[in-house]
Amino acid sequence: MEKQKNYKWRFANVGGVPRVCIDKGEDIAHLAELDQKMWTVLSCPVKGLELDEKTLALMDYDNDGKIRVQEVVKTADWLTSILKDNNLLLKQTGSITLDDINQETENGKRLYASAKRIVENLGLKDNTITIENTADSMAIFSKTRFNGDGIITPDSTDDADLRATIEACIKAMGALPDRSGADGVDADKIEAFYANCADLTAWQAQANLPYGDDTATVLANYQALNEKVTDYFMRCKLSAFDSNATAALNVSAEQFATISSKNLTAGTDEISAYPLARISTDGLLPLDTAIINPAWQAQFEALKNTCFKADFAKKKAISEADWKSIGEKLAPYTTWLAAKKGADVESLGAELIGKILADNRKADLLALVEQDKALESEANSISEVDKLLHLCRDFFTLLKNFVTLTDFYTKSPDTKAIFQAGTLYIDQRSCDLCIKVSDMDKHNAMASFSGMFLIYCDCVSKTKGTTMKIVAVMTNGEVNNLTVGKNAVFYDRSGLDWDATVVKIIDNPISIRQAFWSPYRRISVWIENMINKRAAEKDAKMMEDTTAKLADAKVPAEGEKPAAKPPFDIAKFAGIFAAFGMALGMLGSACVSVAKGLEGFTWYQYLGILIGILAVISGPSMIMAWLKLRKRNLAQVLNANGWAVNADILVNIIFGATLTKIAKFPKVRVKDPFAEKGVVWKRILWIVILLAAIFAGLYFTNKLERFGLPFGKKECAEKVDTCTEAPAPAAEAPAACADSTIIGE
Numbered sequence: 186m187e188k189q190k191n192y193k194w195r196f197a198n199v200g201g202v203p204r205v206c207i208d209k210g211e212d213i214a215h216l217a218e219l220d221q222k223m224w225t226v227l228s229c230p231v232k233g234l235e236l237d238e239k240t241l242a243l244m245d246y247d248n249d250g251k252i253r254v255q256e257v258v259k260t261a262d263w264l265t266s267i268l269k270d271n272n273l274l275l276k277q278t279g280s281i282t283l284d285d286i287n288q289e290t291e292n293g294k295r296l297y298a299s300a301k302r303i304v305e306n307l308g309l310k311d312n313t314i315t316i317e318n319t320a321d322s323m324a325i326f327s328k329t330r331f332n333g334d335g336i337i338t339p340d341s342t343d344d345a346d347l348r349a350t351i352e353a354c355i356k357a358m359g360a361l362p363d364r365s366g367a368d369g370v371d372a373d374k375i376e377a378f379y380a381n382c383a384d385l386t387a388w389q390a391q392a393n394l395p396y397g398d399d400t401a402t403v404l405a406n407y408q409a410l411n412e413k414v415t416d417y418f419m420r421c422k423l424s425a426f427d428s429n430a431t432a433a434l435n436v437s438a439e440q441f442a443t444i445s446s447k448n449l450t451a452g453t454d455e456i457s458a459y460p461l462a463r464i465s466t467d468g469l470l471p472l473d474t475a476i477i478n479p480a481w482q483a484q485f486e487a488l489k490n491t492c493f494k495a496d497f498a499k500k501k502a503i504s505e506a507d508w509k510s511i512g513e514k515l516a517p518y519t520t521w522l523a524a525k526k527g528a529d530v531e532s533l534g535a536e537l538i539g540k541i542l543a544d545n546r547k548a549d550l551l552a553l554v555e556q557d558k559a560l561e562s563e564a565n566s567i568s569e570v571d572k573l574l575h576l577c578r579d580f581f582t583l584l585k586n587f588v589t590l591t592d593f594y595t596k597s598p599d600t601k602a603i604f605q606a607g608t609l610y611i612d613q614r615s616c617d618l619c620i621k622v623s624d625m626d627k628h629n630a631m632a633s634f635s636g637m638f639l640i641y642c643d644c645v646s647k648t649k650g651t652t653m654k655i656v657a658v659m660t661n662g663e664v665n666n667l668t669v670g671k672n673a674v675f676y677d678r679s680g681l682d683w684d685a686t687v688v689k690i691i692d693n694p695i696s697i698r699q700a701f702w703s704p705y706r707r708i709s710v711w712i713e714n715m716i717n718k719r720a721a722e723k724d725a726k727m728m729e730d731t732t733a734k735l736a737d738a739k740v741p742a743e744g745e746k747p748a749a750k751p752p753f754d755i756a757k758f759a760g761i762f763a764a765f766g767m768a769l770g771m772l773g774s775a776c777v778s779v780a781k782g783l784e785g786f787t788w789y790q791y792l793g794i795l796i797g798i799l800a801v802i803s804g805p806s807m808i809m810a811w812l813k814l815r816k817r818n819l820a821q822v823l824n825a826n827g828w829a830v831n832a833d834i835l836v837n838i839i840f841g842a843t844l845t846k847i848a849k850f851p852k853v854r855v856k857d858p859f860a861e862k863g864v865v866w867k868r869i870l871w872i873v874i875l876l877a878a879i880f881a882g883l884y885f886t887n888k889l890e891r892f893g894l895p896f897g898k899k900e901c902a903e904k905v906d907t908c909t910e911a912p913a914p915a916a917e918a919p920a921a922c923a924d925s926t927i928i929g930e
Contacts, residue, residue, distance in 0.1 A: 192218045200594045201835045207584050210271025216261040219588075221254055226587045227829040228253045233621045234603045235678050236586075240579040243572045251827075257587060264576055266290045279316040279578035296573060299566035316578065319571035326365040326564075331557040333564025336361050338369035341553050350546055353537065354378040357530040364564065372554045378530065379547045382538045385527025389535065393517045399491045404515050406484045407492070410461075411512070413481060414470065417461040418505040421468040435463055456480045469502035590834065593819075596843075601678070604823060609642065609657040609685060611673035612666050613848040616640075618819075618836075619675065622654040623826055631825035632656065632691065636817045637836070639691040640667065644675050644683035655685070656822065659695060660841030694814055695841075814838050 192215040195206040205223055207213065221227070228251045231241040244252055244260050265271050269287045283300055287293040304312055306325050319325070326332040330341050339348045339355075351370060358378050360368030370378075394400040424431040436459045444455060457480035462471060471477075472493060477485045492511055497503055530538060585592045586603045593602035601617070609616040622628050622641065632639055638659040645652050655675060659667070667690060675685040814837065820830035836844065 194219065199589060199591060200833075200840070201837065202833050204589050204591075204832070207581075207588050208275070210265075210274060213261050213274055213581075213584070214265040214271050216588075217258045222831070224254055224588055225590045225830070225832045225834075227831045229587065229829075230623070230827040233623055233826070235601070235606065236582060236603045237575060237579055240575040241583075243575060244583075252583070252587075257583070260576060260580065263292065264573070264580060266292045267296050267573060268577075274577060274581050277578055277581050279574050280313055281574060281577060282314075283312045295562070295566045296569055299563060300570050302563065303567060303570060314570065314574065316571070316574045319567070319574055325567060326363075329365065331560050332364040333557060333559075333561035334364045335554055335558045335561070336363045336369040336371050337550070337553045337557055338363050338365070338367040340365075340367065341369070341557065344549075346544060347546055347549055347553070350541060350544075350550065353533055353541065354550075357381070357533055372551055375547060375550045375554070379542075381527040381530040382542050383527070385530055386535075386538060386542060388521075388524065388526050391521060391524075393521050395514045395518055396491055396495065400515075400518055402487060403492045403511075404518060406487045407511055407515060409484050410481060410488065413461045413478075414508050417464075417470060418468065418508070420460055420464050421466075424464045424466065425468065431464055434460070436460060453480050465502070467502075469504055470508070471502045472497070472500065593834070594840070604826075604828075605678075606655055607675055607677040609640070609655070609673055609675045611640070611657075611671065611685075611687075612662070614659070614662050615846045616657045616659055616844070617846075618658040618660065618844045619655050620658075620822060620826060622656050625654060628656065628822075628825040629689070629691075632822045635819065635821035636693050636814075637691075637819070637822065638664065638693045638695050639822070640687055641689040641691075642673065642675065642685040643688050644685045646681060646683045648681060653683075654688075658819070658822065658836070659845055660817075660836060661695065661845035662847050664692070664695060693817075814841075817841070 194212075196203050197206050198204075204225060205219060207216075231245050231250050231252060232238060234241070241252060244256050246256055246259065264274060267287060267290065268274070268281075269285060273281070273285060281300070283297065283304065286297045286300060288297050300314055303309070303314055303318060303325055306329065307318055309318065337351065339351045341351075342348060354370050354374060355368050358370065358374045358381075361371055361374065363369040396403045420434045424434055440459070449456070456478065459478055459480075461478050461481055462476055465471065472489060474482055474486050474489060492514075493500075493503070496511065496514075497507060500507075533541075582592070582603065590602070592600055593605075604620050605617065606619050606621045609619050625641070628641075640657045640659055642655050642657065643652065644655055667687070669687050669690060671687045673685040673687065675683040677683065817836045819834035819836055820832070823830050823834070
């Protein structure tokens with residue numbers, strides 16, 4: 186189709202970032218005109234996503250394991266050149282009808298012919314093809330003789346001789362799977378088959394059999410005995426060299442004694458190590474089988490009945506030269522065996538091989554192969570129909586996660602992005618933003634810049650018997666109970682449960698509320714650690730002092746009185762008490778000073794002071810958390826997993842609350858029978874403390890003056906009364922109030 190030069194795109198804010206809208210078939214048709222800088226994603230991996238891996242592989246034209254912008258555009262152009270209505274892609278159905286295919290384009294014509302063949306072969310009545318139909322290619326081609334793969338089967342011909350030859354070729358050369366599912370052969374197999382038949386026939390014609398049909402048996406037995414016979418003749422030579430060595434070269438009685446207690450039928454290996462026969466002084470090997478080592482009698486008897494009978498019929502013993510002459514006679518046969526060709530077809534038998542060569546139907550078989558190959562284009566287009574169906578179902582889903590990311594920023598709980606692997610349940614929360622991790626080291630290095638609280642888990646499925654790693658993004662709740670080693674349960678998108686174990690945590694703020702309490706938690710932890718440290722030091726010091734005292738203690742001798750304890754030093758402890766009292770006095774003075782400083786403040790001023798103190802403590806933490814929460818970016822997490830993200834994927838506080846859901850329990854009215862004792866007293870204590878705080882606030886703000894409990898102004902009132910009774914002039918009364926001592930007197 187002709188594309189417009191200046192296509193008018195529409196944009197919307199998705200996830201706080203301007204993104205192009207892809208919601209019409211016409212938008213898909215013009216993807217090539219969209220500026221690559223406006224794409225949300227530039228590439229994504231083929232594996233590890235919640236999208237049919239076969240669909241992604243069909244789009245990976247360069248087979249590099251990544252889907253890139255150019256490949257998405259190429260796929261969009263191919264699809265829109267085939268379909269009449271591009272809006273069909275928005276329906277995301279895995280089915281098409283013949284009427285949906287545009288026959289005015291070259292791609293459409295080819296796909297239409299292939300789709301029509303599928304409808305006819307499968308007997309589809311409504312002209313509708315689904316992914317299930319094209320998934321079984323064997324069913325499509327089961328009723329066709331030729332299917333374009335260049336492989337013929339016995340069913341490819343009605344000629345009985347050709348069928349028999351194809352079957353013989355399959356038996357001898359091995360089968361290739363045809364698209365129909367049957368066993369077949371291609372042109373290479375046929376060529377090799379006839380070459381093997383010719384080579385085997387020519388080789389058999391050159392046969393050299395010195396012992397006729399027994400030649401193979403003679404060779405086998407000769408080779409089996411050759412080493413043993415050669416050893417025998419060497420022993421004879423050594424005996425002739427030194428007659429005193431004869432006894433040592435033969436089998437001794439002691440050797441027989443060592444095996445006499447054993448089951449000799451099981452000791453053949455040990456017996457076979459003995460000499461072939463007793464040493465002869467004339468250096469000849471007797472042909473009497475009875476005096477041959479029992480372990481070798483079978484092979485010796487076979488030679489005696491074949492080559493010995495033919496070559497040494499009148500001899501009762503043979504020399505070393507006689508034995509070597511047998512080997513020389515077998516040498517041409519051995520050379521002929523080494524030059525053997527066509528062994529692959531030998532199992533067919535000489536008669537069938539001769540008939541096949543005599544009929545010479547190779548040209549007819551190759552013609553059948555060529556006839557099958559002539560349909561290659563049409564048959565391959567049948568595979569393209571399967572590709573079309575997969576893309577009709579999945580392509581728009583990819584666009585919503587590649588160009589716009591609308592599947593991620595959606596309010597629908599049933600719609601998830603293709604990188605969301607499932608849901609992790611942990612610490613009374615369900616975390617929906619879970620992503621498979623392909624490279625843990627790379628992920629750790631990059632994901633830390635996302636500003637997100639990340640939980641890495643090892644997952645094990647006992648149902649599948651497989652393992653995988655995931656990273657869960659925690660965007661709501663508290664983190665006190667989230668620690669390495671904590672167990673959880675992960676459910677993948679198919680609903681299969683996995684045992685999950687936390688292996689690593691990357692700590693970042695989750696919420697403003699968490700940031701508000703964070704300083705107090707850190708102070709609490711610091712105090713707890715200090716107390717534990719001091720207690721441990723005191724305990725260690727006490728143990729050290731006790732051990733030292735026990736080591737230095739002297740045991741009094743018998744009759745000797747133990748040393749008297751030193752008298753109580755009251756002066757020493759008086760100093761301690763004085764210091765303690767001074768500290769209490771200073772503390773009390775400080776409290777009084779603070780109280781006087783707050784004298785005269787109204788209740789809302791006290792409230793402002795309290796808020797100011799909280800702001801000083803929690804403010805910096807909350808501000809830092811707010812800044813980080815505004816910048817939480819999932820792009821870094823996806824980049825660490827092999828994606829090339831071209832725009833921010835922000836997860837703000839409101840959106841984050843939808844990705845991690847916290848358990849909400851109804852108000853429980855039933856009394857807990859196992860409630861901790863003393864809870865009532867604790868409540869009463871907190872109520873008393875609260876009332877005391879309220880009383881102190883009212884008292885110090887002089888709100889209780891009407892009830893006879895003034896604070897700070899009682900003395901001034903007494904001064905005014907005294908001034909009234911003094912004889913001084915009324916005009917000087919205010920000045921007299923300045924010196925309470927004079928007025929008092």
